[in-house]
Amino acid sequence: MENQLYPLKFKPVLKDKIWGGNKVNRLLGIDFSPLPNCGEAWVVSGVEGNQTAVSNGFLAGNELNELVEVYMGDLVGDSVFQRHGNEFPILVKFIDAAEYLSIQVHPDDELAAKRGVGNGKSEMWYILDADKNAELISGFSQKVDKESYLKHLENKTLKEILNIEKVEKGDVFYMPAGRIHGIGPGIFLAEIQQTSDTTYRIYDWDRIDEDGNSRELHTAEALEAIDFNVYNDYKSTYQTKHNGTANLVSSPYFTTNLIDLDQALAKDYSELDSFVILLCTEGTLTLVHGGTNEPQVKLKKGDAVLVPASLDRIDLIPDMPSKLLEVYLP
Numbered sequence: 396m397e398n399q400l401y402p403l404k405f406k407p408v409l410k411d412k413i414w415g416g417n418k419v420n421r422l423l424g425i426d427f428s429p430l431p432n433c434g435e436a437w438v439v440s441g442v443e444g445n446q447t448a449v450s451n452g453f454l455a456g457n458e459l460n461e462l463v464e465v466y467m468g469d470l471v472g473d474s475v476f477q478r479h480g481n482e483f484p485i486l487v488k489f490i491d492a493a494e495y496l497s498i499q500v501h502p503d504d505e506l507a508a509k510r511g512v513g514n515g516k517s518e519m520w521y522i523l524d525a526d527k528n529a530e531l532i533s534g535f536s537q538k539v540d541k542e543s544y545l546k547h548l549e550n551k552t553l554k555e556i557l558n559i560e561k562v563e564k565g566d567v568f569y570m571p572a573g574r575i576h577g578i579g580p581g582i583f584l585a586e587i588q589q590t591s592d593t594t595y596r597i598y599d600w601d602r603i604d605e606d607g608n609s610r611e612l613h614t615a616e617a618l619e620a621i622d623f624n625v626y627n628d629y630k631s632t633y634q635t636k637h638n639g640t641a642n643l644v645s646s647p648y649f650t651t652n653l654i655d656l657d658q659a660l661a662k663d664y665s666e667l668d669s670f671v672i673l674l675c676t677e678g679t680l681t682l683v684h685g686g687t688n689e690p691q692v693k694l695k696k697g698d699a700v701l702v703p704a705s706l707d708r709i710d711l712i713p714d715m716p717s718k719l720l721e722v723y724l725p
Contacts, residue, residue: 398453400469400703401689402682405447405459408437413604416493418583422524423489423697435490438699439672441483441590452689459483459701472669472704475724484514485649485722487672487699488586489523496578497599497610498532498553502620503572507593510616515572518588519631519644519651521720522566523676526581533629534558534574534622541618548614553598558629567631567643573622585674587722589648595620640721652721656680656713665707669723674699678717683710694719 409419409427412434419425419433427433439459440447446458454462462470464481475484490496501516520531536558539547547553557575560568562582570576575597578584595617599610633643635655640662644651654660654673664671673682675694682692684706692700702709711719 400466400705401452402684402692403449403701404451405439406450408440408445408447409433410435414492414494414496416491418491419489425697435488437488439487439701442486442592469705470703474668482590484590486588486590487674490584490586492578492580492582494580495600497596498577499597500575500595500617500620501572502593506620512593514589514591516589516591516593517572517646517648518570518586520568521585522562522564523585524583525562525564529562529581530559530579531562531582532557532577533560533568535625538625539623560629569631569644573620575621585720587649587651650723650725654719654721656711657716660711662709667723670704671702672699672722674720676718676720678713678715680711680713680717683712
């Protein structure tokens with residue numbers, strides 16, 4: 396059949412940030428000129444105003460949500476389309492932190508709906524590169540109430556009550572909505588998240604932009620969103636499976652696995668009622684499928700491909716040892 400769906404690649408949406416660096420170009424080879432830096436590269440996005448457009452095959456130039464509207468369940472899966480409609484439900488990006496990001500929090504679905512800002516925002520991080528002694532913030536290190544939290548915020552001693560994690564390449568962190576967090580300098584990561592761009596900025600290290608202005612803070616909005624509980628483990632543990640698939644995160648919003656391979660690997664998605672996103676984090680490989688359009692898709696480090704739900708089987712053929720994040724909806 397002509398013009399049937401095939402694995403889709405996209406042109407990334409690139410964003411300069413006050414804290415951004417140059418690793419998107421240095422590590423992935425993505426040219427972000429004329430931007431002064433690239434703090435974020437959105438490689439699969441259905442966020443309105445920031446949608447990624449297809450870069451390969453006969454659908455080149457079409458934005459992601461346009462394709463969801465046309466192909467519906469064939470693209471995203473019938474159950475996914477019933478739940479999410481024409482909005483693609485997952486956002487995939489790279490983040491390069493040359494400086495600390497703001498300390499921040501995201502609302503859950505209930506609070507987001509109450510405030511009319513669409514979806515909540517739960518996310519996960521897969522560390523691709525980290526400078527020696529790089530660190531990030533995830534949750535609280537001790538039990539605090541709202542009053543003591545606000546006192547620390549006022550006194551600019553918030554970091555004293557936050558959980559600090561040293562990070563290395565390959566580490567995984569799940570950030571459910573409500574968990575206070577911040578990415579530290581020297582960290583380059585892949586982020587998988589719900590489709591949302593709602594962030595409540597709590598503290599921004601007193602920095603100012605090139606015009607001498609401080610960035611807006613959202614103290615009141617964040618207070619209702621924050622989960623003040625303390626948890627035993629903030630870092631996710633997993634075991635890599637050589638020439639296989641290892642689970643990294645299973646949540647109500649997405650499942651993320653790690654595929655590690657140095658020989659051909661067949662993937663059977665016939666029982667999965669969802670699209671699959673494959674994000675290449677190491678190596679180069681070829682994705683082969685049985686469709687008549689784009690029967691082979693080349694992937695290198697930094698490339699993302701969307702495998703439509705209508706494709707039941709693909710074969711991954713590496714040119715060298717390679718790793719991919721595999722993302723789909725439960």
